[in-house]
Amino acid sequence: MSDSARAFVPGHVTGFFSAHPDDDPTKAGSRGGGLAIGDGVTVELEPGEGLELNGEAAAIEAVDRVLDALRATARVVVETDLPLGAGFGVSGAAALGTALTTNAVFGRGLSENELVTIAHGAEVQAGTGLGDVVAQARGGVPIRLEPGAPAHGAMDGIPQRRPLEYRSFGELPTEEIIAGDTDELTAAGDRALSALVAEPTLETFMESSRRFAREAGLLTPRVAEVVRDVSEAGGEASMAMLGETVFALGSGLSDAGYDAEQCSLSLAGAHVL
Amino acid sequence: MSDSARAFVPGHVTGFFSAHPDDDPTKAGSRGGGLAIGDGVTVELEPGEGLELNGEAAAIEAVDRVLDALRATARVVVETDLPLGAGFGVSGAAALGTALTTNAVFGRGLSENELVTIAHGAEVQAGTGLGDVVAQARGGVPIRLEPGAPAHGAMDGIPQRRPLEYRSFGELPTEEIIAGDTDELTAAGDRALSALVAEPTLETFMESSRRFAREAGLLTPRVAEVVRDVSEAGGEASMAMLGETVFALGSGLSDAGYDAEQCSLSLAGAHVL
Structure with missing residues (x-):
């Protein structure tokens, strides 16, 4: 037990996925492939109340559910x-990050798998x-x-391992998409996973992700244009699920003339600091 | 494919274990607990022949078996x-490290689980x-x-996460011990694992490791003395399985007056560089 604790959790960009609902939230989830990235989220937690996201009061339902599951009343400061x-x-x-830091501050004595399970179920x-949660716990x-x-x-x-770039043009409503009809999306996701399992390389991951975005009907015109520009410049890019965001291997976005954030893969998974 | 590749693999200190032989080497292994540490091993590999360990010609049977399994003829340079x-x-x-770098250099297109399976089976x-192999692949x-x-x-x-110290006084013959009668050792290892699963904290890990070393009859007089000295200085230490080596949380060994190597946990598992 300690007065406060901090954790780092990598960002996670999903390239393709299939949705697998289940009444048991620990069995529900997705298949798919993604990248855990060094640009991530820090969570600082101490006994108290309220959630702050990048300096402003905010509400994140998954965080509230984690605190409920761990029977903790805490002040949570999220920065990213x-x-x-x-x-x-x-x-x-x-x-x-809330699960990891609550465990540390309130001495809950849970294992990594138990904390990941609580956070996954809450999400x-x-x-x-x-x-995202199981991928962020693993890294790589x-x-x-x-x-x-x-x-x-x-x-x-x-x-x-490769350096990466990304550029975001805006939000997409995850909740609407994964709560809607996901049959076509899931069929496309299963095909992408089969291709990646047959050849688990970054090149196949990028190609499978592009095909998935097209087949699942999730590509927006702007994302499609940027992905095409990166290809024409000789690079590899695809769309982050679910956002109006393009990610690329190496300097693919810069090479195509776009301003982009550069980042590395996060070899480490989520951890207390 | 590339001309050469390098990989980093963390060291791994086992605190307690139980042995589980099986005719299938992918099912054989051990239960137990340990620490993946930032002091590790780098492997550099290219097409060619011969193995070099810290600058001298050497033979490591597990490395030869990995190369055989991946049908590769390579020059392997191991440094630690x-x-x-x-x-x-x-x-x-x-x-x-040989599995990861062979996959990269010879374009074998295997996944992390597949490469870990080959290295585990070879070991x-x-x-x-x-x-050790599955723990080194995971990190933490x-x-x-x-x-x-x-x-x-x-x-x-x-x-x-805690900083660590270690001090080695010499070798112990792993092969003789794990090929001998391991019933008593395995019973002690199972008890240690039950205690750690009930309370998965570093403090319980250290306590379970100390009890295991005593109950399994593996403590040497010198290791027993050092562990006692660390306890008397208010620290937490135990014996690395299998070596005449003591590891401690924080500055436990220095605080007890011993010269010790300081290291961190390796949050990342094994990876190509």
Whole structure:
């Protein structure tokens, strides 16, 4: 137990996914592939009340659900340079960071799998994500083979490292999309996963992600144009699920003339600081 | 594919374990708890022949087995500041680093789980380790809940971070011990794991490790004396399995008057550089 604790949780960009609802939130989730990135979220927590996001009072349902599950009353300060609602898993990161820091401050004595399970369930029940939390807990280039929290899910990873770039043009409503009809999306996601499992490389990940974005009907005109520009400049880009955001390997976006944020993969998963 | 590749694999100190032999080397392994540390092993690999360990020609059977499994003929350069044969998992690290770099150089297109499986199987068949490889692939403070490579094993982790110290006084013969009668050792390891699962904290890990070393009859007089000295100075220490090595939380060894190496936990698992 300590007076306060801090945690870092990597951002997570999903390239493709399939949705797998279940009445049990620890079994619900998604299959898919993504990138855990070094631009992430820090959570600082101490006994008290209220949530602050980048210096302003805010509400994040998944965070409230984590605090309820851990029976803690806490002041939670969330800080991130990542764009919000743009496909970087900020809500999942806030939930996971809250679970890790609550465990430390209130001496709950839970394991990493137990804390990930609580944060994953909270995010699923809040309707704000299906697979970011387990990927953010792992780090690297996570492949979600089976949906759900650690006791039910299964993961693998791509053993490559590359610098990355991203550029966000705005938000997309995750909750509406994953609460709607996801049959077509899930069929496209399953095809993308099969291709990636057959050849788990970053190049196949990017290609599968582009095909998924097209087949699932999620590409916006602006994202489609930027992805095309990066391809024409010889690079590899795709769309972050779910945001109006393009990510690219190496300097793909800069090479195509776009202002872009540069970042690295986060080899480490979420952790207390 | 590239001309050469490098990988970093963290060292791994096992505090307690139980041995679980199986005819299938991907199912064989150990349960237990340990620490992945930032002092580790780098492997550089290119097409060619021969293995070099810290600048001298050497033979590591687990490395040869990995190269055989991946049908590669390579020159492997292994470098580490860790003491050899002293409980830091150097052979497992060399095997895992060889798997990661062979995959990169020879374009084998395998996933992280597949490469970990090959390295784990090679280490088990060489008789030089039972659980270091899966722990080194994960990073952090790994708890091995079920033995074996990723398809069969199960892991959790302790969500705490502390600086560490270690001091090695010499080697112990891992192969003889794990090939001998391990019934008593495994009973003690199972009790230690139950205690840690009930309360997955670093303090419980250290206490369970000390009890295991005593109950399994592995404590040498010198290690017992150092662990006692650290306790009397108010610290927490135990014995690395399997080496005549003492590790401690924080500055436990220095506080007791011993010269010690300082290191951090490795939050990242093994990875190509």
